[in-house]
Amino acid sequence: MMSLLRKAILTVSANPLITRFVSKYGMKLGASRFVAGENMTDTIQTAKEINQDSRVLTLDLLGESVYTKEKARSATQSAVESFDVIAEEGVNSNISVKLTQLGLDIDYDFCLENMDRVTAKAKETGNFVRIDMEDSPRVEKTIDLFTTLLGKYGKEHIGLVIQSYLYRSEEDVKRLGELGANLRIVKGAYKEPKEVAFPEKRDVDKAYRKLVEIHLKNGCYTAVATHDEAIIDWTKSFVKKNGIPDNLYEFQMLYGIRTALQKELAAEGYKVRVYTPYGKDWYPYFTRRIAERPANALFVLKSFFQR
Numbered sequence: 001m002m003s004l005l006r007k008a009i010l011t012v013s014a015n016p017l018i019t020r021f022v023s024k025y026g027m028k029l030g031a032s033r034f035v036a037g038e039n040m041t042d043t044i045q046t047a048k049e050i051n052q053d054s055r056v057l058t059l060d061l062l063g064e065s066v067y068t069k070e071k072a073r074s075a076t077q078s079a080v081e082s083f084d085v086i087a088e089e090g091v092n093s094n095i096s097v098k099l100t101q102l103g104l105d106i107d108y109d110f111c112l113e114n115m116d117r118v119t120a121k122a123k124e125t126g127n128f129v130r131i132d133m134e135d136s137p138r139v140e141k142t143i144d145l146f147t148t149l150l151g152k153y154g155k156e157h158i159g160l161v162i163q164s165y166l167y168r169s170e171e172d173v174k175r176l177g178e179l180g181a182n183l184r185i186v187k188g189a190y191k192e193p194k195e196v197a198f199p200e201k202r203d204v205d206k207a208y209r210k211l212v213e214i215h216l217k218n219g220c221y222t223a224v225a226t227h228d229e230a231i232i233d234w235t236k237s238f239v240k241k242n243g244i245p246d247n248l249y250e251f252q253m254l255y256g257i258r259t260a261l262q263k264e265l266a267a268e269g270y271k272v273r274v275y276t277p278y279g280k281d282w283y284p285y286f287t288r289r290i291a292e293r294p295a296n297a298l299f300v301l302k303s304f305f306q307r
């Protein structure tokens with residue numbers, strides 16, 4: 001039932017009329033709950049506040065499905081510059097990017113060149129960039145591009161995301177584990193057919209634990225990115241029981257979601273990273289957050305009527 005509702009929301013949100021309406025009024029309607037700001041100045045302010053209670057960040061300049069080289073180059077430049085802003089402002093943050101924003105759908109080599117620039121800058125500034133994972137037709141290309149740059153720059157400067165809802169992910173995690181890759185494990189946020197992804201939530205959750213277990217037991221850095229308390233508690237006992245050192249894992253959650261839990265974990269001494277999106281192109285990100293939890297749609301409607 002929930003997965004049907006999720007698919008319905010993702011389908012309706014692709015409607016051009018809905019897109020136009022929400023893009024125009026969305027920040028006021030409640031998108032600001034999930035998006036730190038439309039510009040860098042507001043976002044840095046928020047980032048500093050997050051740092052104050054020992055949480056660190058990964059900043060994500062919103063944008064995806066870019067189809068012109070000009071836009072992809074501009075997104076690349078912004079990503080490169082964001083490392084300078086992070087350093088100048090003294091914020092404890094790395095960055096996350098989406099390859100379609102850097103031109104993956106235009107041309108693979110062009111995208112590789114752009115991502116190479118971003119990763120070179122990550123290395124130059126002693127920082128780190130993580131490639132978000134998008135929908136299943138792009139997974140293979142994303143992993144290829146990632147492994148090329150991992151070989152060139154090393155796991156200290158570039159990481160990847162793997163989605164537990166995909167059947168293929170167990171093999172991918174094993175393969176990437178051999179390369180020592182730094183992985184963020186997520187459940188997966190896109191509308192995928194049952195031919196490639198588990199349709200049942202309980203299977204996605206079970207696969208999630210398995211991927212975390214495989215990667216940690218391989219001695220590889222693992223970002224446990226979920227708001228699922230059962231999985232978070234399971235991770236806490238797993239690392240304790242298996243003597244996994246604190247510098248081999250971190251928890252990650254999205255800006256605006258389960259903030260109290262984020263602070264609680266940080267206060268207990270766990271490393272907590274807040275995925276903090278910013279920028280003007282927040283619509284697709286926002287609709288995925290609504291689809292994950294339809295109660296959020298009620299929150300948005302309420303904001304509309306309270307204006």
Ligand code: FDA
Nearest residue numbers: 132133161186187188189225226227228252253254275289
């Ligand atoms: P689940 O959906 O089971 O939710 C567990 C609980 O968390 C819910 O009961 C609710 O309390 C709370 N919750 C979850 N979503 C909520 C929401 N939107 N609003 C309010 N409460 C909510 N996906 C992807 O495909 N590619 C990627 O690169 C990334 N990157 C990424 C980074 C980080 C740091 C996180 C936390 C997540 C992602 N995701 C992602 C999204 C991920 O795939 C997944 O869709 C969401 O995290 C929701 O799933 P949960 O693991 O939280 O569990």
